[in-house]
Amino acid sequence: MVLFAKEIFHQDYEIDECYYEKARNSILHSQVKAFFNLTNDQIVERYSYLNPHVNKDELHKLLTKYKPANFRWAGADLFPVTSQQGNRGLLVIETNSCPSGQKSFPMRDEADDYRGYKTLIEESFLPYIKNSSIDGKVAIIFDKNHMEALGYAITISEAINESVLLVEDYSNDIDSPVQIRDGVIFVKDESSNWIQIKAVFRYVTQKPWNRIPIQTKTLIYNPIIACLAGGRNKLIAAKAYDIFNGDLAGYGLKLSYPETIWDVSHEEIPLWVERMGGRAVIKIPYSNAGQGVFTITSEDELNEFMGKESQYEKYIVQPLIGPSHWERESIVQRYFHLGTIPNKKLESYIFDLRMMICHTPSGYKPVAIYARRAKEKIHEEVRDSWDMIGTNLSQKIGENKWKSDTSRLLTMDTKEFNRLGLSLDDLIGGYIQTVFAAIAIDRLSQKLLNDDSMLDIDLFRSLNPDDKLISEILK
Secondary structure (H helix, E strand, C coil), X not given: CCCCEEEECHHHCCHHHHCCHHHHCCEECHHHHHHXXXXXXXXXXHHXXXXXXXXXXXXXXXXXXXXXXXXXXXXXXXXXXXXXXXXXXXXXXXEEECCCCHHHCCECCCCCCCHHHHHHHHHHHHHHHCCCCCCCEEEEEECCCHHHHHHHHHHHHHHHCCCEEEEECCCCCCCCCEEEECCEEEEEECCCCEEEEEEEEEECCXXXXXXXXXXXXXXXXXXXXXXXXXXXXXXXXXXXXXXXXXXXXXXXXXXXXXXXXXXXXXXXXXXXXXXCCCCEEEECCCCCCCCCEEEECCHHHHHHHHCCCCXXXXXXXXXXXXXXXXXXXXXXXXXXXXXXXXXXXXXXXXXXXXXXXXXXXXXXXXXXXXXXXXXXXXXXXXXXXXXXXXXXXXXXXXXXXXXXXXXXXXXXXXCCHHHHCCCHHHHHHHHHHHHHHHHHHHHHHXXXXXXXXXXXXXXXXHHCCCHHHHHHHCC
């Protein structure tokens, strides 16, 4: 497939093309709208009031004063859970660099055409690219989610009043439309001219390190080091969270995430699954979009997993978070899904919440939220555990081809938000957890770079001892 950059003028497109149909004309729920209208000062005040042990000054500093070096745009997948003791909360399950979410976000009001696209571009991306030291065009490079990539292109084009180059780039392209020359990114247009790029809005999500170098003269919004430090690396992310919680000790603050066993070899996996009572989640750390995640609830599911081949050497293993009717006594600290509010048939579904944030000159800011439910309702008998627990909507249907099961999408509109049973305080807590996850990863990303702003490969290897991954990075 021959690919080239497409020139996008905002006058030639309708932003309505960049939303799912069910979100296109829906209105944001009043409680979610109230959340988006809160300032960070208000959020700190409310959260500190509910959690008197919290150091308010430290929380305020993290939300408003911290300046990320690399990770400016993040999305966390959060599980609303309850503990064995009945304590509710939200757990960070995964943090994504270059996350999706805009196409699922309802309008705040009838004039809110650009929604979260405008917030992210005008308040985060454009202030960042003012620092560009080279001339050229602005480009969006993507390998998935054309709908949102186009939405960002239209929004940038309108904001800067010039065209933006939109280009697909896949890891297996023989004739890639992207080149790097002396650290400067060029993209090929339809006339085979190579256009110099001063800034890239990166939406490359599948193994981005095998196409884009760690260091470039072209500014990249969310550079590759953000992915390696945890934005697309669940193994390193767990270590970043652990280090961050150590930094927070004494402030009454904590990043909440499941117990994670990292650096697990294929042969060790059955031992850890047994230690977790036979119910566990196994993850290939560098996959995303629901790929490389395996739920284990039986010997058959474990045997099926053990028969699979992986191109990588290391895994992470976590206790499985399931419905509350599962065993309540365990050597592992169990959490249980809250599930959606039961319908009239008393059916409830496991769901997760995606919170998308960006960093602005005045601090962090939420830009979009949506939820996803599992395929099957919660039931006593576990047949296919993934159908009852897995929430990701992405489905891979071929090489570089994806579709999304929007029937399980739950938008934050006046109807569907009520099904989640979440409160304004839950949204505040989820936002704070998402910011914490992003800061944890950004801090580690800085430590992974040496004085020449290149990857400290010895440190990275010690944190992520997977030679197959490292060979991809060093190609």
